[in-house]
Amino acid sequence: MEALRCNLNPTFLDQFTNDVLTGLSQQQKTLPSKYFYNSRGSRLFDRICDLEEYYPYRTELSLLPRIAQEVSALLQQPYDIVEFGAGSLVKIRLLLQHLEHIRNFVPLDIAGEHLNKASALLKSEFPALSVMPIVCDFTRKVSLPTELTLPRLGFFPGSTIGNFTPQAAQTFLSNARKTLGPNAMLLIGVDSKKDPHILHRAYNDSLGVTAEFNVNLLQRINEEICGDFDVQAFQHYAFYNTRQGRIEMHLVSQKRQEVTIGHTRFSFAEGESIHTENSHKYTTQEFRDLAQKAGWQIRSTWADEQQLFRVHLLSS
Numbered sequence: 001m002e003a004l005r006c007n008l009n010p011t012f013l014d015q016f017t018n019d020v021l022t023g024l025s026q027q028q029k030t031l032p033s034k035y036f037y038n039s040r041g042s043r044l045f046d047r048i049c050d051l052e053e054y055y056p057y058r059t060e061l062s063l064l065p066r067i068a069q070e071v072s073a074l075l076q077q078p079y080d081i082v083e084f085g086a087g088s089l090v091k092i093r094l095l096l097q098h099l100e101h102i103r104n105f106v107p108l109d110i111a112g113e114h115l116n117k118a119s120a121l122l123k124s125e126f127p128a129l130s131v132m133p134i135v136c137d138f139t140r141k142v143s144l145p146t147e148l149t150l151p152r153l154g155f156f157p158g159s160t161i162g163n164f165t166p167q168a169a170q171t172f173l174s175n176a177r178k179t180l181g182p183n184a185m186l187l188i189g190v191d192s193k194k195d196p197h198i199l200h201r202a203y204n205d206s207l208g209v210t211a212e213f214n215v216n217l218l219q220r221i222n223e224e225i226c227g228d229f230d231v232q233a234f235q236h237y238a239f240y241n242t243r244q245g246r247i248e249m250h251l252v253s254q255k256r257q258e259v260t261i262g263h264t265r266f267s268f269a270e271g272e273s274i275h276t277e278n279s280h281k282y283t284t285q286e287f288r289d290l291a292q293k294a295g296w297q298i299r300s301t302w303a304d305e306q307q308l309f310r311v312h313l314l315s316s
């Protein structure tokens with residue numbers, strides 16, 4: 001199954017190059033986390049999800065069967081589903097098993113090859129479902145297929161919303177409300193504030209898979225836009241920033257070094273870092289305020305017993 005490519009080609013490499021050069025030119029060097037997800041990055045993320053330390057994935061997954069039943073009872077009419085940052089399409093299966101009358105499913109993701117494979121597999125398991133994958137950057141305007149005529153249920157699991165700053169999360173939620181249209185609902189997974197030790201373990205796993213995922217971004221730059229990073233000379237570093245309420249991931253230069261990308265050269269001091277990802281954590285009240293500013297109301301909230309992770313159903 002070949003996904004519709006709406007805004008990745010032919011400008012994707014130009015955009016990737018531009019974002020990398022801009023990010024590395026800042027005083028605190030940064031790289032956007034959306035570029036983690038080439039095919040290898042997507043496979044590494046799937047391995048992270050299997051780790052004992054990475055509670056967000058399995059906690060959200062364990063909540064979904066009950067959520068699916070309750071959402072099914074709440075929805076008074078048939079819906080089409082649009083999933084943001086769909087990844088391997090594992091979680092949507094739990095919804096589809098309980099939500100009847102879903103005719104159209106549109107998974108959106110920036111990682112094209114991974115999305116195509118996952119969509120083909122889903123289609124083979126749900127033959128009556130029309131699966132219409134779109135490879136896109138969901139922070140930009142997304143045009144949905146004209147076949148979607150029913151009200152839309154958005155699905156945004158994985159606490160991917162936490163990768164945005166709160167201001168950018170508000171903008172995303174506001175745009176998603178416009179994309180989903182009138183009478184929309186949005187089911188969204190949000191990671192909770194908690195004991196920093198639990199967070200630290202989750203982003204510093206003992207097998208080093210998260211470290212590999214982080215460093216893969218430099219490898220990708222080398223392969224796709226002519227970088228010459230010595231990937232061994234950068235080390236994964238993740239910590240909880242209490243003031244900002246977020247996990248920060250960085251890649252720390254182990255020595256003084258120079259890196260060239262295309263024709264542009266960057267200098268790194270020993271110990272200097274590239275900030276590669278934020279993962280913001282929210283209390284229910286903080287998330288309610290954020291959603292409200294973007295035009296959404298919380299209709300229901302589900303959490304595990306320890307309140308590690310919450311899933312909210314929003315209505316516009």
Ligand SMILES: C[S@@+](CC[C@H](N)C(=O)[O-])C[C@H]1O[C@@H](n2cnc3c(N)ncnc32)[C@H](O)[C@@H]1O
Pocket residue numbers: 033034037042045049057084085086087088091108109110111136137138139157158159160
């Ligand atoms: C944290 S993973 C979550 C995957 C899956 N939804 C889950 O819950 O396990 C984030 C997913 O969003 C996708 N993604 C990240 N940034 C994106 C962007 N700007 N546009 C489209 N997809 C994006 C990634 O490719 C990846 O599949």
